[in-house]
Amino acid sequence: MPKRSFYLITSFFLLLSLLFLNGCTIKVPKPFAKPAPTSSLSPEALFLDNDAIYNRTLSLIQAAQSSIYIEQFEFDDPRLIQLLLDKSHAGLDVRILLDQWQKPNWATLDQLKSQNVSVQYYPAQKGQSDHAKLLIVDQDKALISGPSWTAKGFQAHDLAIELSGKSAWKAASLYSKDWEFTTTFPLNVPKTTTLPEDNITLATNANVKQQLLEQISSSTKSIWIENSEITEPDVVQALLDAAGKGRDVRIIVDSSVATQTPVTLEKLKASGKITIRYYPQQTSLGIRLAIIDGSSFLMSSSEWTRYCFVVDHELSITVPSPAASAKLTQMFQQDWEKSKP
Template sequence: MRVQRPLVILIIILSIFLLSGCNKILPLFKDKKPEVISNLSASSIMMDSNEIRSQTIQIINNAKKSIFIELSAIDDQEIINLLISKSRNGIKVHILLDQWQRENSETVKYLKNQNVSVQYYPAQKGQYQRIRYLVADYQVAVFYGNDWTAKGFATHTMAIKLTGDAAWTIAKSFDKDWSYTTTLSLGLPETMNLPQDNIIFTLSSGVKPQLLKQINAASKEIIAEVEQISDPDTVEALVQAKKRGCTVKLIVSPSCAVATPNTIKKFKESEIQVRYYNSPNKIPMGFNLSIFDNKTMMMTSSSWTYYSFVINHEGALIIPSPTASESISKVLSQEWENASLP
């Protein structure tokens, strides 16, 4: 029996379709890549200075092998003495601090006299060391919004505790900074078997691109509590987010009225909602945090300025966690209610 030509063509097409797979023939029906989600819990985010300090002391106390610290400044005598004690007991303690902070002069002298390995981060002229973290035993890390000083612990600050592979990433970053400072490697293990947490840790020149990526990807809402916003590209990205329909709420320091009046004016003209931080207890603001679409949060070590992005030694965490973002969003919403209008 003679087979009709159209039927032959149909059989050939179906054969190719079945042998090649649906995804190659119909790319429109490809499965979407699953969203990357971090398993960071809301309880890993600390927003109370007393809790942050006590957790810091506990982590240092529990360290069995190594303690890496990179901060702007330390003057908390209890923590300093604890670090000396751990060093004497054979724990590898290594500390990097900012050379321009007054508190560090006495701290560094005292620690060196006690044979604790402490150095100034080799900042260039006009550069500040602003990144703040602690890593214990290569597997537990805390990323801080402020320093271990009387002033730092007296601010409305926050810290994020990490127990996944981001802690190992930060440990390796410290090793690079230590090698850059001293030309000596710390001899880290080749690998650490830690659970994947899908948290991005980025430094200096990587902070701004990550921030712009999050702003540009937002489709519904951006809420941020940042001491100062003046970087032109970031300001423009926020304006464009508003134009495409995002709700943009910014809580900034009252000092911005004098420091960046043109930026505040541009935000107002763009119908971006701006308020000045106002604590009922008159506690100064001490962290820089943003939440995008209530599912991704980003914590930076400093404000969103040219100096932060280009000059200083800075850092940031990007955490794609709807659970954590929703929890912190409630805190920022309350702070929005407390904030004052420009």
């Protein structure tokens, strides 16, 4: 063997020995990155605004065969109340959790309890609200609802998402935890499910903010947002960072926040890279939505403020579905055109 080749080979093995002696490892790059999981959620599972959301809520309750679980911030709709009474009298397991600080709930709870429906106030401390809005039917279908079940709630520009895969079981499991937290009695929700995997993530409380930050940081092209209020400092900074990396950041907020949170709005505008518009005053903006790269989205139960993330009981849903996101992208573009700079 030529001396030159001998020295090269010897040097190579000496270098390897030093690396391993020092606890180092050599990382071999993977030839192909593993594709991110996508959801099979279809556009037909999205219900926009009052009539569509209300009618789907009615039809799901009407179709229930064994159980109906409900968690609501506000609830006084008379037709839905009567339907639940009918279902309870027919022998279905009807259970309802309500926020204890909302006045519309007081008469609703009295009316339902007087007819032996199992309804309770979520055990919040004073100042805390239960913003989770869930309808779970037969433990295999769920409607994650934007609006509260009141006349005002159903009139807002809002969104509801129907789940029928594994995420519906996850919703039932989350509800069971809230019910046990309230009453100390667990529900009979199975530990596993045969429902198909749909790659949808449900998060509560502090994890809602974490999901939102992860979605913002993972964006490579665009972040389009509709939310009545955005003031949480970490979220604001994440949006500024994303815009600084060239992401197309657009935000539609409720017109009322122009005077309520001017400092945050000015901070976002000052970057010169984030565009903000105000939703028309004629309709309340109920949607709390982020569309990421036009291919996935996150919907949360309330505004993106520190108080909501830290104090209140919140819920979010993250859906990596290009098909469903396309429908929301079209809605956003229409809202953007009719909103004011």
